[in-house]
Amino acid sequence: MNYINLTKIATTALKRNKFRAILTMLGIIIGVGSVIAMLSIGESSKQSIREEMSDMGTNMIFVMPGQQRRGGVMMGNSNTKTLTLNDIEALRKEAKNITEVSPQVSTSGQAVNGNNNWPTTIYGVDIPYLDIRKYELEDGRVFTEKEIKSLAKVCIVGQTVIENVFNENVDPIGQTIRFGGIPLKVIGVLKEKGENGMGMDQDDMIIAPYTSVQRRMLAITHIQSIYASAISEEQSDAAIEEIETILRQQHKLKEGDEDDFQVRSQAEMVEMVSSVTDMLTLLLGAVAGISLLVGGIGIMNIMFVSVTERTKEIGLRMSVGGRGFDIMMQFLFEAVMLSILGGIIGIIFGTALSYLASFALNMPFVVDTQAVGLSFLVCSVIGIFFGWYPARKAANLDPIDAVRHE
Amino acid sequence: MSKAIIKVSDLRKDYHVGEMTVHALRGVDMEIHEGDFAAIMGASGSGKSTMLNILGCLDKPSYGEYQLDGVNMGTMNKNQLAGLRNNKLGFIFQSYNLLPRTTALENVELPLFYNSKVKTKERKERAKHALEQVGLADRMDHMPNQLSGGQQQRVAIARSLVNDPVVILADEATGNLDTRTSYEIMELFQRLNDNGKTIVFVTHEPDIARFMKRNIVFRDGRIQKESLVTDRFNATQLIEALPVEEDYES
Numbered sequence: 097m098n099y100i101n102l103t104k105i106a107t108t109a110l111k112r113n114k115f116r117a118i119l120t121m122l123g124i125i126i127g128v129g130s131v132i133a134m135l136s137i138g139e140s141s142k143q144s145i146r147e148e149m150s151d152m153g154t155n156m157i158f159v160m161p162g163q164q165r166r167g168g169v170m171m172g173n174s175n176t177k178t179l180t181l182n183d184i185e186a187l188r189k190e191a192k193n194i195t196e197v198s199p200q201v202s203t204s205g206q207a208v209n210g211n212n213n214w215p216t217t218i219y220g221v222d223i224p225y226l227d228i229r230k231y232e233l234e235d236g237r238v239f240t241e242k243e244i245k246s247l248a249k250v251c252i253v254g255q256t257v258i259e260n261v262f263n264e265n266v267d268p269i270g271q272t273i274r275f276g277g278i279p280l281k282v283i284g285v286l287k288e289k290g291e292n293g294m295g296m297d298q299d300d301m302i303i304a305p306y307t308s309v310q311r312r313m314l315a316i317t318h319i320q321s322i323y324a325s326a327i328s329e330e331q332s333d334a335a336i337e338e339i340e341t342i343l344r345q346q347h348k349l350k351e352g353d354e355d356d357f358q359v360r361s362q363a364e365m366v367e368m369v370s371s372v373t374d375m376l377t378l379l380l381g382a383v384a385g386i387s388l389l390v391g392g393i394g395i396m397n398i399m400f401v402s403v404t405e406r407t408k409e410i411g412l413r414m415s416v417g418g419r420g421f422d423i424m425m426q427f428l429f430e431a432v433m434l435s436i437l438g439g440i441i442g443i444i445f446g447t448a449l450s451y452l453a454s455f456a457l458n459m460p461f462v463v464d465t466q467a468v469g470l471s472f473l474v475c476s477v478i479g480i481f482f483g484w485y486p487a488r489k490a491a492n493l494d495p496i497d498a499v500r501h502e
Numbered sequence: 503m504s505k506a507i508i509k510v511s512d513l514r515k516d517y518h519v520g521e522m523t524v525h526a527l528r529g530v531d532m533e534i535h536e537g538d539f540a541a542i543m544g545a546s547g548s549g550k551s552t553m554l555n556i557l558g559c560l561d562k563p564s565y566g567e568y569q570l571d572g573v574n575m576g577t578m579n580k581n582q583l584a585g586l587r588n589n590k591l592g593f594i595f596q597s598y599n600l601l602p603r604t605t606a607l608e609n610v611e612l613p614l615f616y617n618s619k620v621k622t623k624e625r626k627e628r629a630k631h632a633l634e635q636v637g638l639a640d641r642m643d644h645m646p647n648q649l650s651g652g653q654q655q656r657v658a659i660a661r662s663l664v665n666d667p668v669v670i671l672a673d674e675a676t677g678n679l680d681t682r683t684s685y686e687i688m689e690l691f692q693r694l695n696d697n698g699k700t701i702v703f704v705t706h707e708p709d710i711a712r713f714m715k716r717n718i719v720f721r722d723g724r725i726q727k728e729s730l731v732t733d734r735f736n737a738t739q740l741i742e743a744l745p746v747e748e749d750y751e752s
Contacts, residue, residue: 100622101615112603412599415560416613416661417588419581496560499599 102422106429113402117434120398123391124438124478125445128471130384132446135467137453138377142370144459149366151289153230154329156362157194157336159183159322159343177318178347178356184222184322186346193335194326196224199319201310207253207261207302208274214260218251218275218302220309221323228325231303236269236284244305247312251275252284254299273302276313280304332361381467388471392435392478399431399486410490411498424491431483432476439475443468506569507669507700508534508557513566515552515723526552527563528723534669534702539695541711542704544720551673553720554704558591558671559583571668588616592662596674598654600646600661606633607642610660617665632660636690652683659690669700676710682744688713689737713737 110117161178179199187197201220206213219225223238239250253261253268262268268282280302289298310316326335336359343357403410410423418426447463454461515527527549534540544550555561556568559575560583568575571590575583587593592613600609610629614620620628633642636656646654655675662670672691676684692713695701703714711717712735719727 101618105615108604108608408599409601412595412601413612413616414584415558415587415593417584417616417665419584419616421581422584422616496555499560499595 102425102429103433105426106433109406109426109430110433116398120395120434121438121441123394124388124435124475125391125442127384127388127391128439128442128475129445129449130387131381131471132443132464132467133449133453134380134384135377135464136446136450136462137457137459138373138380139464140450140454140459140462141457142373142377143462145369145373146366147460148291149362149369151230153228153325154362154366155326155332156228157324157326157332157339158360159324159339160358160360161318161320161356162358177316179319179322180317181319183343183346184319186342187322187324187339190342191324191335191338193331193338194324196228197322197324198222198225198228199306200225200321200323201306201314201316201319203276203309203313205276205313207257209261209271210263212261212263214257216257216300216302218304218309218313220304220306220313222306224325225303225323228323231289232287234285234287236282238284239305244307247307248305249278249280249308249312250283250304251280252286252303253282254286254301254303255288256297256300257302258285275302278308278312280308326361329363332363336361388474388478391438392482395431395434395479396482396486398434399427399483400489402430403427403486403490406490407493407498407501410493411495411501414493414495415499420491423493424487427487427490428480428483431487432479435475435479435482436472439472442475443471446471504536506533506535507538507571508532508702509567509569510557511567513553513556513563513568515549515556515561516564525723527556529566530723530725532718532725534700536668536700537695537698539691539701539715540703541714541717542702542720543706543708543711543717544726545706548720549723550704550720552723554671554673554702557669557702558593559586584616588613588665590668592665592667592670594655594658594662594670594672594675596677598646598651598658598678600654600657602646605643605645606638606649606657606660609646609657610664612661613665628664629660632664633657635663635694636660650683651679652686655679655683655687656690659687659694663694663699669702670694672701672703674705675703676705676707682741684710685737685741685744688735689741692737709735 159179181199184197184199187194191197198221202217204215204217207216222244223241226232226238233252236252238252239248243250251273253273258268261273262271268285271282272279273282274280286299286301286303291297306319310319324335324339326332339359340355344355347356349356413423414420450463451461453459510530510532513527513530514525517524517526530553542550542553552561556563559570562576570586573586575586578586601612607626607629610632611625614625614628630639630642633639636659638653638656638660641649641653646657649657676687679687688710691701691703695715701714705711712731712733715731715734717727717729717731718725
């Protein structure tokens with residue numbers, strides 16, 4: 097028997113039981129559909145997080161004070177005063193793998209203008225900070241070196257703060273915001289940046305010269321963190337090492353002493369977040385995979401019913417010359433066709449689902465081609481695997497009993 | 503004498519049921535020649551069904567020899583037997599055994615699907631021709647449930663003819679049909695036989711057996727009596743002689 101005939105026989109048999117075929121396929125459709133959807137949505141959320149994080153600058157490096165204990169337990173780094181402006185100076189002079197450095201000191205409080213007030217955070221930074229963190233000005237200007245030196249009471253405000261503190265139709269430039277009792281003149285407005293990958297509003301901030309925040313508001317001499325830019329994303333690791341060496345020298349740490357600071361790069365963060373989403377994707381994919389397995393068992397179940405129900409047909413086919421092998425191939429073909437057809441519909445269904453999801457969640461639409469290929473393969477394997485046993489049962493029927501079966 | 507299509511010598515068949523051994527056939531010698539039209543008769547348990555299964559290459563004898571068209575089936579394996587059934591035999595069953603929701607034409611095509619030498623076009627043509635032979639040229643696209651019992655059996659007969667077998671084996675082919683339809687089917691068989699087809703027909707009805715040329719009566723696994731039919735029925739005449747009645751079937 098040739099394969100064209102076999103395909104014809106199998107398709108006719110499936111057509112005779114359309115409704116049942118569709119119901120059987122449903123398991124595979126849902127299984128494959130959810131695998132595709134899960135993996136694609138996982139992939140697109142990973143991409144969208146990556147995109148957003150690279151908006152913050154993939155070559156960004158930040159240094160936090162703190163001691164890291166063995167086992168990863170961090171000890172009260174908010175009170176550590178290990179980072180100073182001298183560290184900034186040293187990094188500026190000695191580090192070759194970084195282009196820009198800025199200190200950061202911050203404090204939360206109410207921003208007040210007239211009758212409006214809004215809880216926000218003020219960041220005291222140096223001029224390169226905006227470059228490092230990829231902030232852009234929509235209007236106005238950045239503060240000058242002179243303003244930094246003179247602890248000037250000026251600030252740049254984010255869109256969220258503007259919306260909440262200023263009345264509509266008021267040009268914020270030149271206005272005054274009181275923060276922690278200190279009046280700050282608005283000299284610039286930041287472009288809207290939206291939420292970051294972790295859902296934090298990146299527009300809810302005020303930027304001021306670090307000197308002003310450090311001395312006037314916090315009355316401290318150390319700094320809370322350091323931001324820097326590596327020459328490129330690839331150079332991040334080298335830059336981290338360099339910063340660590342310089343800071344260890346600066347802090348006079350002996351060999352064997354633990355670092356009293358932590359250096360992290362954005363590239364690392366991207367990796368970390370990616371690995372989390374990868375894990376999540378894998379988990380969801382595994383759950384979906386189980387439903388695919390259940391779909392396969394459904395096919396086996398129906399094939400068993402089909403073999404029993406069509407015992408007489410099998411007997412007839414054998415008595416007109418069908419060999420056991422022909423009968424087995426017929427049922428195997430039916431099972432494989434069910435699963436592959438279900439797989440194709442499932443792929444379409446899953447792709448549509450991930451398209452809808454990406455549309456609803458405002459993420460890039462990605463079809464995980466690997467997942468498509470894989471689930472297609474898995475479908476064929478499922479068809480053969482779960483079709484095998486019923487098909488063998490059919491092939492081993494005794495034609496005499498089968499043809500007289502009632 | 504014409505060529506022997508079926509040649510059986512000292513054929514025995516034992517079944518083992520638990521610890522008991524059932525001797526279904528206890529040594530049968532039989533010959534069916536080309537152009538023969540033989541009835542195999544007998545009460546249930548006489549061994550006639552076992553005989554038909556062996557003649558149909560669906561079962562193998564425990565002992566003895568069976569030659570079908572010069573081929574010794576005793577030496578063949580399962581797949582070769584399937585090939586033999588496909589090339590040399592035509593089966594007709596009491597309950598027609600048509601595939602449901604499949605047109606008459608496709609039902610008739612079925613045996614040719616298992617013959618890889620027959621291409622699609624030839625298969626269709628041969629199936630059409632077989633349906634024409636049984637007088638169903640206008641019912642090719644009908645499903646079995648759209649056909650009467652007699653018509654369904656005609657489709658089954660066409661299916662048994664389509665591979666041009668050396669012998670047609672019919673198992674109680676009129677068992678499910680009323681008198682008139684039975685006669686019509688027998689008329690078809692007689693015509694096929696007149697055209698040279700060899701037919702072996704299993705039945706337990708003596709009046710059906712009288713349509714054939716020869717009767718072989720089985721009893722307790724042996725041939726009890728073998729006789730030529732002297733006062734043979736002619737189906738065409740009998741149908742004409744039937745009283746005109748309400749026709750439920752055409």
